[in-house]
Amino acid sequence: MVEAEVQSNAFFYATIAAVTVVAYVVYKRLVDNENWEKYGVKHGNLSVTYITRLRDGFGQLLKEHGDTVGLKNMQMMLVTKDLQILREVFVKDFSNFIDRPRGPATLSHVERSLIFLKGQDWRRVRHIVTPAYSTGKLKHIYKIIDERAKKLAQVLEDFARKDKLVPVKLNAGQFTGEVIARSAFGLSSDCQGGENDEFIHYCQKFFKLQSKNLNFLLILFMVFPNVQKFLVKTFKWRIFDAFDETADNYFTSTLRKSIQVRQEAEGRGEKLPSDLLQNFINARKPEHKEERTKEEEAEAKLACSGLPSDTQLDKAMSEEELLGQSLIIIFAGFETASGVLATCFYTLAKYPEYQEKVYEELKSVLNSDSPSYEELAQLTYTEQFINETLRLYPPSSMISRQAAETKTYGSVTIPKGAAVLIPIFSILTDPRYYPDPERFDPDRFSEENRAGRDPMTFIPFGYGPHLCIGMRLVYLQLKSALAQTVRRVRFELNDRTEPKLGSEPTFRDLGLLIPDKPFLVSVKPRN
Numbered sequence: 426m427v428e429a430e431v432q433s434n435a436f437f438y439a440t441i442a443a444v445t446v447v448a449y450v451v452y453k454r455l456v457d458n459e460n461w462e463k464y465g466v467k468h469g470n471l472s473v474t475y476i477t478r479l480r481d482g483f484g485q486l487l488k489e490h491g492d493t494v495g496l497k498n499m500q501m502m503l504v505t506k507d508l509q510i511l512r513e514v515f516v517k518d519f520s521n522f523i524d525r526p527r528g529p530a531t532l533s534h535v536e537r538s539l540i541f542l543k544g545q546d547w548r549r550v551r552h553i554v555t556p557a558y559s560t561g562k563l564k565h566i567y568k569i570i571d572e573r574a575k576k577l578a579q580v581l582e583d584f585a586r587k588d589k590l591v592p593v594k595l596n597a598g599q600f601t602g603e604v605i606a607r608s609a610f611g612l613s614s615d616c617q618g619g620e621n622d623e624f625i626h627y628c629q630k631f632f633k634l635q636s637k638n639l640n641f642l643l644i645l646f647m648v649f650p651n652v653q654k655f656l657v658k659t660f661k662w663r664i665f666d667a668f669d670e671t672a673d674n675y676f677t678s679t680l681r682k683s684i685q686v687r688q689e690a691e692g693r694g695e696k697l698p699s700d701l702l703q704n705f706i707n708a709r710k711p712e713h714k715e716e717r718t719k720e721e722e723a724e725a726k727l728a729c730s731g732l733p734s735d736t737q738l739d740k741a742m743s744e745e746e747l748l749g750q751s752l753i754i755i756f757a758g759f760e761t762a763s764g765v766l767a768t769c770f771y772t773l774a775k776y777p778e779y780q781e782k783v784y785e786e787l788k789s790v791l792n793s794d795s796p797s798y799e800e801l802a803q804l805t806y807t808e809q810f811i812n813e814t815l816r817l818y819p820p821s822s823m824i825s826r827q828a829a830e831t832k833t834y835g836s837v838t839i840p841k842g843a844a845v846l847i848p849i850f851s852i853l854t855d856p857r858y859y860p861d862p863e864r865f866d867p868d869r870f871s872e873e874n875r876a877g878r879d880p881m882t883f884i885p886f887g888y889g890p891h892l893c894i895g896m897r898l899v900y901l902q903l904k905s906a907l908a909q910t911v912r913r914v915r916f917e918l919n920d921r922t923e924p925k926l927g928s929e930p931t932f933r934d935l936g937l938l939i940p941d942k943p944f945l946v947s948v949k950p951r952n
């Protein structure tokens with residue numbers, strides 16, 4: 426029975442592969458003869474290596490061609506790290522680059538989130554949602570984070586006492602998962618130290634293109650996006666959907682239940698939690714705009730600066746949009762934030778001298794077991810340490826935009842519809858901006874050293890109006906987790922850890938950076 430199913434699946438995939446290859450060849454022969462050279466750009470060859478190793482693949486390509494190279498697949502693609510072009514794309518001529526190229530097709534409500542929305546829809550939702558992540562609102566969410574970070578430190582102390590190696594990605598994932606479950610899904614998740622938590626299980630499963638075994642889906646989407654869209658949207662075949670159906674159903678029904686519970690509580694006049702989910706629920710009410718503080722209103726405006734005005738800007742969110750904004754936190758914020766925290770634990774262990782500097786700062790700035798939000802803001806060296814970890818191990822490989830009109834910037838013309846691909850890792854390791862780029866050195870981010878550097882050279886969270894909306898939340902989580910753990914345990918590498926002392930980690934990369942082998946780090950009690 427199982428064998429028959431495998432055979433029929435294999436036949437099915439083989440048929441799809443054959444049809445798409447034939448369609449591609451016919452297309453190439455009959456239709457496609459456009460070349461980048463006429464736009465003043467060198468034309469490079471697109472290879473599967475670049476697609477499946479996004480982190481260094483495009484950087485490698487740029488080493489051969491300079492700061493800008495054009496590629497052609499079904500679409501014109503400009504890979505560039507030219508800072509003048511980036512400035513135009515991110516900020517100066519943002520209105521020509523409001524949209525990202527089309528993402529993978531899905532039937533999930535995640536399609537109504539900021540990463541997928543386009544044009545005026547994106548702009549309206551960004552304007553509504555920006556205040557939900559304001560400093561004032563994050564202060565309330567910090568209570569949840571601090572509590573879960575204490576639990577993380579306690580779990581690591583247990584590992585230290587038992588002299589067991591810590592699978593740091595698993596522990597960082599449980600911490601991040603709890604923060605998301607509690608702040609954006611209304612759950613009282615408490616999974617740290619345990620196993621098989623349902624929420625974490627579905628977080629890991631949600632975005633299928635990340636899975637090691639599903640490269641065919643990534644290649645199908647990257648090379649034949651219209652075929653993937655056709656199969657998902659026309660036939661509703663979720664096997665080709667970028668998001669897992671069971672995970673999507675689980676998250677959506679959990680959210681719907683939590684929203685209902687809160688509506689009933691509100692009806693009874695009870696006090697409602699101050700968290701992200703409630704911020705999103707409030708953004709659905711017609712009076713949401715009146716409730717914004719001055720600071721939030723200014724941030725909302727900034728999010729849309731440089732764009733023509735639109736009277737629909739403050740229209741309340743729809744239920745689908747609300748669901749989308751919560752679901753995107755899983756997609757955009759789970760692997761990324763937990764990956765960086767795990768990597769910070771690894772870099773702390775790898776560079777003991779910098780770990781001690783972080784420890785000294787924590788001891789001198791923080792006065793209690795529960796540091797305040799304001800105290801965390803004073804952890805400047807810890808932030809430098811986080812930034813240097815983000816520089817060498819950025820979780821996202823690439824930022825993309827799509828040109829609305831044909832325009833010329835200096836000697837380069839970007840034709841209408843072309844995708845602009847910005848290779849993050851290649852910029853963060855460019856020796857022109859970071860001399861001796863392989864060397865780990867948090868001092869690169871001291872105020873003095875930062876002052877002389879173009880801000881366009883540090884873009885792990887993107888830049889301009891599309892800047893990652895979760896960035897402040899991420900720094901808060903990372904600082905809180907380091908504040909609680911580094912004061913209680915010392916991270917170390919030795920012959921039992923992975924990678925071992927003296928060896929380098931290797932990564933696979935399908936858009937998000939993931940170590941080939943999970944990090945295993947040793948911990949020792951501080952006292």
Ligand code: HEM
Pocket residue numbers: 539540551753754757758759761762765819820821823824825884885886887888889890891892893894895896898899
């Ligand atoms: C270390 C963790 C993270 C990294 C490195 C990261 C990185 C990024 C990057 C590179 C972008 C694209 C920016 C651009 O196009 O200019 C982005 C966008 C986005 N991120 Fe993050 N992210 C992280 C965590 C999060 C979290 C925790 C959330 C949610 C709470 C989040 C939500 C989003 C959203 C909604 C967007 C789309 C913003 C827009 O287009 O308006 N991210 N992120």
